Amino acid sequence: MSAAFSRPRAGGGGFGQLLRAEWIKFKSVRGWVAAMAAAALVAVLLGVLSASGDHASCSSGPVEVACPPPVVGPGGEAVDDKFYFVHRPLAGDGGITVRLTSMTGQIRKPDVTPGQRNVVAGVVPWAKAGVMIKESVEQGSAYAAVMMTGEHGVRMQHNFTHDVAGRPGGVSRESPRWLRLTRSGDILTGYESADGTTWTQIGTATLAGLPQTVQIGMFATSPGDLTVTRGDVGGSVAAVRFTEATGEFDQVDLQGDASGAWRDDDIGVTVAPDGSEHHPGRAGQSGGVFSVTGVGDIAPTIEGPTPERPLSSALTGLILVIVVAVMFITAEYRHGLIRTTLLAGPRRGRTLAAKALVLGVVTFAVALPATAITFTVGGRILRDNGNAVLPVSLLTQVRVVVGMAALFALAGVLALALGALLRRSVAAVVTAIALIVVPHVIATTSVLPDSAAQWLLRLTPAAGFAVRQSIPQYAHVLGHYAPIAGFYPLSPWAGLAVPAGYIALILGLAVLRLRRRDA
Amino acid sequence: MRATIEVSGLRKRFGPTLALDDMTFTVLPGQVTGFVGPNGAGKSTTMRVILGLDAADEGRALIGGRPYTSLRNPLTHVGALLDAGALQPSRTARNHLLWLAHSQGLDGRRVDEVLRQVGMQSAARRRAGGFSLGMRQRLGVAAALLGDPPVLMLDEPVNGLDPEGVVWMRGLLRSLAGEGRAVLVSSHLMSELEDTADHLVVVGKGRVIADTSVADLITTASRGQVTLRTTARSEAMSVLGHAGATTAVTDRDTIVVSRLPSERIVAVLTANGVPFSEVATHRVTLEQAYLDLTADAVEYRGTAR
Known part of the structure; x- marks a missing residue:
C-alpha cells in the first residue's frame, strides 16, 4: 500500500544536510x-578608537619629533644594536683571535638614599664582551660574534636572534678565555679555547650576502638591569637601570687583510637633549692590551608598541x-x-x-x-x-x-x-x-x-x-x-x-x- | 518500507511512577488509529519513545520495522506533530519549514507545497511568534507532512482548533489514511475521534486496555443488553429478575436488561401481563464505551495523586 506514494526526492542523509539546516x-x-x-x-570601532588615543612622540634636543622607526635586523625584527666597537676593516677572508682576561662592570641599583646614585660593581647576566665580524657600523647590519657573558658563559650569536652556547663559567686573569672568529666567504665560525692551543668550535653562522669588506674587532655592551617587584595593588612592576661592562683583551691577533688602523665607534649611543652622549662607552689601549667598555645590547627588541595592540x-x-x-x-x-x-x-x-x-x-x-x-x-x-x-x-x-x-x-x-x-x-x-x-x-x-x-x-x-x-x-x-x-x-x-x-x-x-x- | 508502527512490551519508569507498563500495539496503514486514554495514561510518552526522544527501559518501538534513530532522513519515514508551540518565535513559518526540509535533503519547493496543503501560503513569511494556536497546529501539520511520510503521528492535533479547523483536521486525517498511510492520532477525548478513527487503541495506566475497531468496541460494550421502555417499571424488573435477567434503571420509564435475549423478554412480559411500549437492542455511544473501559484507570490516577 505504501508503494503508492510519490515520495519527494530526499538527500542522502549526510552531514551536509544537517549543516545546511x-x-x-x-x-x-x-x-x-x-x-x-x-x-x-x-x-573594530573600539580597536580603532583605542589606537587613536595612543600617541607617542620623541624629542630631539628641545624639539619634539616623531619617534624614529625602530632599528631592524637582517631578519626584519626590531633590534637593539648598541655597543662599543673597536674595529678594523677586513677585506675578504680572515679572522680574529683574542685572549679575554677580565670582564667587569657596574650596575646601578635602586637608590637607597633618595637622589644619590647607588652603583655597585658587577656584571648583569647578559652583559657581553668579545669579538665580532659585522657587515658595517650601521645599526641593524648583519653580524656574528663570539663573546663572554655575565652569567651564561661563552656564546656565539649572530643576527640578533641566533644564540649558541659554548663552555659555561666565568673569566679571570687566572683562567682567561680565548675567543676566535673566522670568516670564509659567507660562513663565519666561532671557536673558544682555555689555553690558546686547543680550540673547540662553538658554531657557524651563514651571513648571506656579506660584502667583501667587513668590520672586525672587539666589542662590549651591557643591557639594563631588570628588576621586577610586586606592585602596590598586586601584579608586578618592572624597572630597568643603567649598567656597563668592560672587557680586557690581550694577545689580539688578526688574520687576513686587516691592515687598516683601529677605529672606535660607540654604535647607537643615546644622544641627550643637550647634544651630549648619554652613558657613552669608551676604549683604551696600552701595550697591546685593549679595554673596551660598552652600554646597551645586541638583541631583538622585546619592548615597545606591538602591532597586536x-x-x-x-x-x-x-x-x-x-x-x-x-x-x-x-x-x-x-x-x-x-x-x-x-x-x-x-x-x-x-x-x-x-x-x-x-x-x-x-x-x-x-x-x-x-x-x-x-x-x-x-x-x-x-x-x-x-x-x-x-x-x-x-x-x-x-x-x-x-x-x-x-x-x-x-x-x-x-x-x-x-x-x-x-x-x-x-x-x-x-x-x-x-x-x-x-x-x-x-x-x-x-x-x-x-x-x-x-x-x-x-x-x-x-x-x-x-x-x-x-x-x-x-x-x-x-x-x-x-x-x-x-x-x-x-x-x-x-x-x-x-x-x-x-x-x-x-x-x-x-x-x-x-x-x-x-x- | 511497511507503513506501520509496531510497539511491543514498552516499559518505562519515571521515579516511582510506572509510565509505560507493557505497552503493546500495532498501527496499520490505510486507517486512522485513535490513541486514546485519560491524561497521564502514557500516550505522549509512548509517542516520544517511538520517535527516539525518550528511551524505554524495556521493549521496542519500530517504524516500518526499524527503530527511529536508525532511519536515514527520518522525516521522510514518519511525520510527527508533538508540540505545535515548539517554534523559534522570531523565525518565519517558511524558514522553520526550510531548515527542516534541508535537514532531510529536501528543498524550498517542497516547503511551498506543504504550506499550500495546510493553507498557510499567506502567512509563510510571518514570524511564528505571532501565530494563533490554530496556525501553529497547521504549521506543525505542515512540518509533519514535509517528508511526505507513509507514517504520521499526531499528538492531540485538534487541541485549540476552532470548529472550522476541527473539520479541516478530520478531513485531512481521513484523506491521509485514504492515501494508504498509517495515521496515529492521540486524544484524551473520545468524542474528538468519533467520526475520524477507524481503529482504537485505548490505554490506561500505561498499558493497552482495548485494541479494536470502532465498530467492534461498540458492539462489545453493548453486547446482550436490551433497552425496555415500560410504565410498569417495578413489575417488569421483578418478573424479568425471576426469569434470570439482570436489570438496571436508566430513566423514569426505561430499564436496561442484560443476560436475557429480547425474544425471551417479550415472552416473559406478555406472559405476566406487564405492559411495555418498546424493546430495543441497547447501543452505547463510543464515549460511554470508552468511559467504561477507562473508569478504572481514571480512578487509579485520582487516588494515586
Whole structure:
C-alpha cells in the first residue's frame, strides 16, 4: 500500500544536510545575525578608537619629533644594536683571535638614599664582551660574534636572534678565555679555547650576502638591569637601570687583510637633549692590551608598541559572540525546539557537531574581516600617532589576524557547548565569560603575581589569546616575560589548542547528556 | 518500507511512577488509529519513545520495522506533530519549514507545497511568534507532512482548533489514511475521534486496555443488553429478575436488561401481563464505551495523586 506514494526526492542523509539546516536556523533569526555583526563592529570601532588615543612622540634636543622607526635586523625584527666597537676593516677572508682576561662592570641599583646614585660593581647576566665580524657600523647590519657573558658563559650569536652556547663559567686573569672568529666567504665560525692551543668550535653562522669588506674587532655592551617587584595593588612592576661592562683583551691577533688602523665607534649611543652622549662607552689601549667598555645590547627588541595592540578591544566583541553562541542552542531548549531538531537528526553527536561547526564557521567568517581591519587600520593609526610599532613578518601578521578570528570561533563554539550542557542561557553565558574572558582580564592586569597569571593562561581557555603575541620570547634576552607585558606562557598554536581541548571535553559531555537523558 | 508502527512490551519508569507498563500495539496503514486514554495514561510518552526522544527501559518501538534513530532522513519515514508551540518565535513559518526540509535533503519547493496543503501560503513569511494556536497546529501539520511520510503521528492535533479547523483536521486525517498511510492520532477525548478513527487503541495506566475497531468496541460494550421502555417499571424488573435477567434503571420509564435475549423478554412480559411500549437492542455511544473501559484507570490516577 505504501508503494503508492510519490515520495519527494530526499538527500542522502549526510552531514551536509544537517549543516545546511543549522545554517538556515542561524541566518533566519535576525537578532542573532545583527548581534554577530555588532560584535564585529564593536571590535573594530573600539580597536580603532583605542589606537587613536595612543600617541607617542620623541624629542630631539628641545624639539619634539616623531619617534624614529625602530632599528631592524637582517631578519626584519626590531633590534637593539648598541655597543662599543673597536674595529678594523677586513677585506675578504680572515679572522680574529683574542685572549679575554677580565670582564667587569657596574650596575646601578635602586637608590637607597633618595637622589644619590647607588652603583655597585658587577656584571648583569647578559652583559657581553668579545669579538665580532659585522657587515658595517650601521645599526641593524648583519653580524656574528663570539663573546663572554655575565652569567651564561661563552656564546656565539649572530643576527640578533641566533644564540649558541659554548663552555659555561666565568673569566679571570687566572683562567682567561680565548675567543676566535673566522670568516670564509659567507660562513663565519666561532671557536673558544682555555689555553690558546686547543680550540673547540662553538658554531657557524651563514651571513648571506656579506660584502667583501667587513668590520672586525672587539666589542662590549651591557643591557639594563631588570628588576621586577610586586606592585602596590598586586601584579608586578618592572624597572630597568643603567649598567656597563668592560672587557680586557690581550694577545689580539688578526688574520687576513686587516691592515687598516683601529677605529672606535660607540654604535647607537643615546644622544641627550643637550647634544651630549648619554652613558657613552669608551676604549683604551696600552701595550697591546685593549679595554673596551660598552652600554646597551645586541638583541631583538622585546619592548615597545606591538602591532597586536589594537586587538585588545576584541574582548567586548567576544562577549557578544558568546551570548549569540549560547542563545543558538539554549533558545531551542527554551522553546522546545530541541525535540524537532532531534527528530530531524536523531543522531545526537552529529546533530550537535553540525550546530557547533556552523556557529564556528559563521563566527570565524565574521571575525576575520573584523580582526584584519582592526589590525591594519589600528596599526596604521598607531604609527601615524608617532608610535614606533615593532615590525613583524607578514607571516606573523597573518597568524595574529587569522589566529584571533579562530579564537573568536573557538570561544563561540565553547560557549555553545556550555549552552548545550547547561541548557540555561544565563548560566552558560556566565560560565563562558568566566572561563574565557575573566582569566585573561585578571592575568593581564595588575592583580596577580606573574606566575599565577601564567598558570591562568595555561589552564583556562584564555590560553588561546597567546595566538596574538607577535613578539616572541627569547631565551638569550632577559625580559619581563609576563602576561601583563604581553607575553603568554604557551606558544600561539599550543595556546589555541587549550580552548579546543575544552570544546572537545564539554561538547562530549553535552552529547553524553543528550544521549542519556530523555529530550 | 511497511507503513506501520509496531510497539511491543514498552516499559518505562519515571521515579516511582510506572509510565509505560507493557505497552503493546500495532498501527496499520490505510486507517486512522485513535490513541486514546485519560491524561497521564502514557500516550505522549509512548509517542516520544517511538520517535527516539525518550528511551524505554524495556521493549521496542519500530517504524516500518526499524527503530527511529536508525532511519536515514527520518522525516521522510514518519511525520510527527508533538508540540505545535515548539517554534523559534522570531523565525518565519517558511524558514522553520526550510531548515527542516534541508535537514532531510529536501528543498524550498517542497516547503511551498506543504504550506499550500495546510493553507498557510499567506502567512509563510510571518514570524511564528505571532501565530494563533490554530496556525501553529497547521504549521506543525505542515512540518509533519514535509517528508511526505507513509507514517504520521499526531499528538492531540485538534487541541485549540476552532470548529472550522476541527473539520479541516478530520478531513485531512481521513484523506491521509485514504492515501494508504498509517495515521496515529492521540486524544484524551473520545468524542474528538468519533467520526475520524477507524481503529482504537485505548490505554490506561500505561498499558493497552482495548485494541479494536470502532465498530467492534461498540458492539462489545453493548453486547446482550436490551433497552425496555415500560410504565410498569417495578413489575417488569421483578418478573424479568425471576426469569434470570439482570436489570438496571436508566430513566423514569426505561430499564436496561442484560443476560436475557429480547425474544425471551417479550415472552416473559406478555406472559405476566406487564405492559411495555418498546424493546430495543441497547447501543452505547463510543464515549460511554470508552468511559467504561477507562473508569478504572481514571480512578487509579485520582487516588494515586
